[in-house]
Amino acid sequence: MMAAEPIRDRRAERREATKTEILDAAWELVRAEGLAALTLRDLAAKVGMRPPSLYSYFDSKNAIYDAMFRQGNLELLARCEALPEPEDPLDALRASGRMFVEFGVEDPARALLLFLRTIPGFEPSPETYAIAVRIVELARTRMSRYGIPADYFDLWTSLVSGVVWQQIANEPGGDRWTRWVDDLADMFLAQVNRR
Amino acid sequence: MMAAEPIRDRRAERREATKTEILDAAWELVRAEGLAALTLRDLAAKVGMRPPSLYSYFDSKNAIYDAMFRQGNLELLARCEALPEPEDPLDALRASGRMFVEFGVEDPARALLLFLRTIPGFEPSPETYAIAVRIVELARTRMSRYGIPADYFDLWTSLVSGVVWQQIANEPGGDRWTRWVDDLADMFLAQVNRR
DNA sequence: GTCTATATCCAGATAGAC
DNA sequence: GTCTATCTGGATATAGAC
Structure with missing residues (x-):
């Protein structure tokens, strides 16, 4: 049969x-x-x-926001996983910085939804929020594999997101801030090595 | 008389x-x-x-937002003008960084109003916007007096605002990111001196 | 200047026919 | 699943009495 x-x-x-x-x-x-x-x-x-x-x-408007939040984070997670893992930490930092900055500035509304809390009633459901947490964990793990102390992770995220928000707020579509991303990686690594 | x-x-x-x-x-x-x-x-x-x-x-709700935008910028301008001007560039950078970060995180709603465009219909009037421009000019002038090349100004603003947004978004009221502000000044100056 | 009353519009959400 | 009709509530803004 x-x-x-x-x-x-x-x-x-x-x-x-x-x-x-x-x-x-x-x-x-x-x-x-x-x-x-x-x-x-x-x-x-x-x-x-x-x-x-x-x-x-x-079920509701917030359910739509939640689905969008989920989609956005899944997209970012995919890009994180697709990141190359070169031997040189500087190359790795630059690649991840470029990726994240590109992701942020290419869709300001999405960046606002994912990274700042600006919609009055909306909070992501635990399931979708878990995806965002996975992204952070992934990035954190990668950094530690390159020998960068754990506490410097926060510093790196602030460097990258600073570029994103300044670009979005002051010159959407331009590159006046995004072009600094490679220097950012230099600066950051130099600071890490200083101690 | x-x-x-x-x-x-x-x-x-x-x-x-x-x-x-x-x-x-x-x-x-x-x-x-x-x-x-x-x-x-x-x-x-x-x-x-x-x-x-x-x-x-x-006259309207937007007029209220405009007045708030104005107040917020006047407050920031006053703090900029009250900033000490020490001889050492590092001290100056640290002081200005601390001041700005403090201003940002102490009132996230104000930071959103002043520095990101998140309210659908609102745009500041030219008069109020002019205050924001003055602030930037003042900061720019100070930096050049300390011998920092003009094009590095954008880099500095992105470093500082990165700390502000990460702190606001992920740990409002805390200091997980704001405590990096002194290191930020170190990093920045080192990068400037590198070339 | 402040009020009541109202205009106008639009939002998210539900009931129930088809 | 999609529709029409409607609910309920809230928004900004205006008219005009006091």
Whole structure:
């Protein structure tokens, strides 16, 4: 007797596709109008629905923010895992700095959602927050493998995020701050080696 | 004949006092509820008025944000001007870094209003924005007096603001990032002297 | 200057027919 | 799953009496 083909749940697939479509539209809206300006009306209009229909896919507006928070962190986690691991610590720092800065400035609304708490009622669910924690742990582990003392990790994150926020706030789309990222790695390593 | 006493405009004084009172209440609200959560209802309630009465003092909600933006920048400007100017560049950098970091973390809502653009409809008026520009010019001038090349100014601002945002986002009220500010000055000067 | 009353609009969310 | 209709509440802002 032949093994039965695995049966695809076409309904579930379709549902997931629609959820993805809604989230894509939400990202477009926040990129264009700002993170706080997202409304279910606009979102529904963008995907060709009436607002109540969105509730078939997400329980609330905050559930949408939560899904976006999750997507953003998964994307960042993927980029962290895809990072090369060269022998030279300086090369490694530069690569990770560039990656993170690029991630931050390429989508300011996403950076605001992921890294600052600016939406009044929203807090990520524990499951999605766990992804953010994994990212930090991964970065921390990598640094220690390069022999950098653990307490310097915080210093490094502040250097990188400083570049991101200054660039976003003062010259979105430009490189007046992002171009410092390689020097940042120099400075940082020199400081680490100083003691 | 005796010179006439200068006549105080008691009505105008009273009016200014009320405006100040409203702004004080607004600061309290945004500190407690977040910058975006400010509403005229809450604000009026806090000063013992009905919402329409606020329009006797401010033309619109954005005018209130603008006045707050102005106040915040005036405060920062005053602190910049009050900064000591020691001979040693390192001491000067440390003092300015500490001052700025303290200013940022002591009121996250104010930092958000002044340094990031997070309120959808709000843009500061040219007059108030001019104050922010003066602050930057002042800091820039000071740095050049200490012999630091002009292009390093951006680097320094990113170092300091990185500490501020990381502290605000991840441990408001703590010092896990702010305590790095002296090292930041070391690192920065070392990098400047390297070339 | 402050109030009541109201205009206008928009938000997130729910009920229930189809 | 999607819709229409509606609820409920809140926002900024204005008109006009006192």
